[in-house]
Amino acid sequence: MSNLEVPxxxxxxxxxxxxxxxxxxxxxxxxxxxxxxxxxxxxSIILKMDGSRVEKAIVNPGFLHRGFEKLAEQRPYFTNIxxxxxxCVPESDVPENIYSMAVDEIVGWEVPERAQWIRxxxxxxxxxxxxxxxxxxxxxxxxxxxxxxWAAAYRERxxxxxxxxxxxxxxxxxxxxxxxRRDIPGDRxxxxxRDTVEYLKGKMKDFDEILFDNYITFExxxxxxxxxxxxxxxxAVTGPNLRxxxxxxxxxxxDPYLFYPELEFEVPVLKEGDSLARVLVRxxxxxxxxxxxxxxxxxxxxxxxxxxxxxxxxxxxRFKPPKGDAYAHxxxxxxxxxxxxxxxxxxxxxxxxxxxxxxxxGVTVLEELLKGARLADVPVILKTLDNCPPDIDx
Amino acid sequence: MDMNEKPKVEEKVEEQKPQEVxxxxxxxxxxxxxxxxxxxLLEKAPYAEGNVRRERRVEFKVPAERIHEFLELASEKFEMxxxxxxxxxxxxxxxxxxxxLWSVSESVHAFVRTRIPRENARMPTIMDIWPVAETYERExxxxxxxxxxxxxxxGPFILEPREYExxxxxxxxxxxxxxxxxxxxxxxxxxxxxxxxxx
Numbered sequence: 350m351s352n353l354e355v356p357x358x359x360x361x362x363x364x365x366x367x368x369x370x371x372x373x374x375x376x377x378x379x380x381x382x383x384x385x386x387x388x389x390x391x392x393s394i395i396l397k398m399d400g401s402r403v404e405k406a407i408v409n410p411g412f413l414h415r416g417f418e419k420l421a422e423q424r425p426y427f428t429n430i431x432x433x434x435x436x437c438v439p440e441s442d443v444p445e446n447i448y449s450m451a452v453d454e455i456v457g458w459e460v461p462e463r464a465q466w467i468r469x470x471x472x473x474x475x476x477x478x479x480x481x482x483x484x485x486x487x488x489x490x491x492x493x494x495x496x497x498x499w500a501a502a503y504r505e506r507x508x509x510x511x512x513x514x515x516x517x518x519x520x521x522x523x524x525x526x527x528x529x530r531r532d533i534p535g536d537r538x539x540x541x542x543r544d545t546v547e548y549l550k551g552k553m554k555d556f557d558e559i560l561f562d563n564y565i566t567f568e569x570x571x572x573x574x575x576x577x578x579x580x581x582x583x584x585a586v587t588g589p590n591l592r593x594x595x596x597x598x599x600x601x602x603x604d605p606y607l608f609y610p611e612l613e614f615e616v617p618v619l620k621e622g623d624s625l626a627r628v629l630v631r632x633x634x635x636x637x638x639x640x641x642x643x644x645x646x647x648x649x650x651x652x653x654x655x656x657x658x659x660x661x662x663x664x665x666x667r668f669k670p671p672k673g674d675a676y677a678h679x680x681x682x683x684x685x686x687x688x689x690x691x692x693x694x695x696x697x698x699x700x701x702x703x704x705x706x707x708x709x710x711g712v713t714v715l716e717e718l719l720k721g722a723r724l725a726d727v728p729v730i731l732k733t734l735d736n737c738p739p740d741i742d743x
Numbered sequence: 744m745d746m747n748e749k750p751k752v753e754e755k756v757e758e759q760k761p762q763e764v765x766x767x768x769x770x771x772x773x774x775x776x777x778x779x780x781x782x783x784l785l786e787k788a789p790y791a792e793g794n795v796r797r798e799r800r801v802e803f804k805v806p807a808e809r810i811h812e813f814l815e816l817a818s819e820k821f822e823m824x825x826x827x828x829x830x831x832x833x834x835x836x837x838x839x840x841x842x843x844l845w846s847v848s849e850s851v852h853a854f855v856r857t858r859i860p861r862e863n864a865r866m867p868t869i870m871d872i873w874p875v876a877e878t879y880e881r882e883x884x885x886x887x888x889x890x891x892x893x894x895x896x897x898g899p900f901i902l903e904p905r906e907y908e909x910x911x912x913x914x915x916x917x918x919x920x921x922x923x924x925x926x927x928x929x930x931x932x933x934x935x936x937x938x939x940x941x942x
Contacts, residue, residue: 410901411901411902416911582823604852676843676854689828702828713877
């Protein structure tokens, strides 16, 4: 190491951050964790290590920044859907929905019941497939690859259903202001969805045996990355991470939207606040999501149109909502996902600001939780916080 | 007759004016949990304006120099700072800062708005109230150039160092000009006159 020559500028920049680009003594050194590391998903953390313990961590985002907020100001309202959904890849329906809900509020549209039902089903399907994606990542982090491979296969079932419904597997471009782009394909699709839900319900037991009730999971996650209620609230941590510290905050219950007020479900809460609590909260939520999908299918789609009737929709590129602003948010698997849209009366939004949940728990909270952790626990903390880098970079 | 009627009307208007003031304030704040919340906060902070937008959405307007004081009061009821949005109103020459708060106990979302001039924009940091503000302020500083006094980590955050201090989310940032300087002649596919996009 000492033979390597580090450029002077780089060394000065590192020094400004209280870091040194050479081994300080025998045991203290620096480690660049990511963005190529599999666990971090295009995210980078600079770790200052003392032996195998993390002494200090500096989050280094920006490897993904694609400037969506600036681009959204250059495009008409409906075109933005195809852009903003790329913010969070595992559940791309969430950005679509929050943007559409905010625009609906600005225009003053009451979305038809059928469209609301379809949106709710799509959101729950997105949550379920995002859980599967998370199991894949988390299982791989702690070495339980089988669970991850199963989850990837089960996610494929939702991908196929999405493809039939929307025409796209990952990026759906389906929910638009005023409703959805097309109707559900038919009863066969509903039957297939019910089959998938029932199939997964049976498979949850297998996941318990291999992952959630596994000795390895308990050994690796118990007492790792602990945060308490007050810390979580001050740092605006939301979603399963907050519920694992004992705060029963769920957007679906506290700020109800779409069909959720008519559905029955529980909000699982644990109070330990460590990685294990976060994992188990997610496990209980999967069950609740399957239960919600079942209820929605029992209810059946309400009859009626799937799009609002408005003469303005005939000339989409020149569609102009009135002046105003709105904030809409939904519960995603990562947490409270919100969008703030400002309209100045022209055919392009004046400002779109997306609130990614990882923005709050992926920077300062991560840096705090990594302090004093073992190197082997770094991916575990990252994955149990469910950090989605595009939320931060956008 | 005409002469007599005119002063009568004027007198009526003068009499009604002082009566209207309390009447206007009363319907502004409905007798709901949101209305009570706003009234309670405005009692402690008379310099602010507040109203209820709809169910679970309230709104406050606060002058920029008292924003720290107001947010400290608000943090008793609103436990979480959801985000700090900045809107660049170029024609008025002002930045609008929207502090969005969420109350976990009351389930109410609050917009706290304040306006500051675009030139040499400075704000006090609110890191001491909500530590998460550090991240949001770093973002606002990088994209809009607002200096948050007291935040130790202002600097390149998401963007590359060469993009720092260009403030790309400002409305007067010349995006095409900047891209042309970076990509040069490779950048000839873009049609500048194209304003219509079709889905």
